[in-house]
Amino acid sequence: MANGSTTTGTASATETATETATATATESTAAAAPRTEVRRPALSPSRAGDFKQCPLLYRFRAVDRLPETPTKAQVRGTLVHSVLERLFALPRGDRTPEAARELLRPTWSELSEESPEWMEIFTDPVSAEEVAEWLTSAEKLLDSYFELEDPRTLSPEACELHVETELDSGVLLRGYIDRLDVAPTGEIRVVDYKTGAAPRLIGEAKAMFQMKFYAVVLWRLRGVVPRQLKLLYLSDGQALAYTPDEPELARFERTLEAIWQAILRAGRTGDFRPNPSKLCGWCSHQDLCPSFGGTPPDYPGWPEPDPGEESALDRAD
Incomplete structure (x- = not known):
């Protein structure tokens, strides 16, 4: 099996045959200023999924970087992911449903301070009743998690693991894995939490695309094909497991x-065409889409730094 050159953490500055930008540095005209690296363009599961769904959506998110107002479900997913990450930081015996509930409100307090714009999801941000009802819905998702597995029996190698590798072709892959379990025998399991319900066929294919993406990255980084890709759907307490193979x-x-x-x-021409589908109903950018009578902003050119980064909201679900 031929492995490509790999990196973890910040990307390398190695030039490739693709038309990706190399790491650059800003220089002060007055004196020797600290060099500030910017990462090369990369592909993430969310951005790859955007392009497959609709190239224009990819442009709006990765190139134009247009703001999107998150939904209550997206922010709740981010909150639940963060709580589960903190839960696994506790000693194994302390990972109880009660501990998860105790982590919920302090975690939300921290997240909402870091991203105060997230409070806009509420009709009345100062309404204690509305916020409490929303937090209760997040608590139910945490309770559902404990019905799927007992975290006291698990010893993950990492949670919210940043992974990055460069393929032989020069394509840089980057993403975040919710949880990585490694058995004493070396077998790898990739676990991803979904705060929605188990999807139908189209949604299942989209979720498995993300998991295969992670599997490729880990295969190239470690030379081991993950033994299992596991999705935990917390809304309805369902689990989906899949075993990939090397071919x-x-x-x-x-x-x-x-x-x-x-x-x-x-990216060379700015020709990111819309691809209308049933998913358009969830798009935040219909007013700029030609399929709905809109006009996209002028193309700003291929972005620097990279368009491959995923946000916390991307990783939530």
Whole structure:
């Protein structure tokens, strides 16, 4: 198995055959100023999914960086993910449903201070009753988690793990894994929390695309094909598990390379075309979409630094 050169943490400055930008540094005209690196363009599961769904949506999010108002469900998903991350930081014996509930409100207090704009999800941000009702819905998701597994029996290698690798083709892959379990025998399990309900066929394919993305990155980083990809759906207490194999991941790697090449071709010209579908109803940018009579802003050119980063809201669900 031929591995590409890999990186973890910040990206390398190695030039590749693709038209990605290399790391650059800002210089002071007066004196020697500290060098500030910017990361090369990369592909993440969310941004790859955006381009597959609608190239124009990819442009709006990754190139134009248009703001989007999150939904209550998105912010709740981010909150639940953060609580579960903190839960696994506790000693194994302390990872109880009661401990998770005790973490909920302090965690929300911290998150809302860091992103005060998230309070806009509430009709009346100062309404203690509305916020309390929303926190109760998050508490139910945490309770559902404990019906799926007992965290006291688990010893994850990492939670909210940042992973990054460069393929032989030069494509840089980047993402965050909710939880990585590694058995004493070396077998790897990738676990992802979903705060919605188990999806139908289209949604399942989208979720598994994300998991195969992580599997490819781990395969290239560690030389091991994950033994299991596991999705935990907290809204209805369902679990979905899948076992990939090496030939499948090799094919999926080629798919990711093809998506990135298509993104680069669109990036050269700004030709990110809309792809109308039933999912348009959830899009925040219909007023700028030609399919709905709108006009996109002038194309700003391929972005620097990279458009591959996922936000906390992207990783929530």
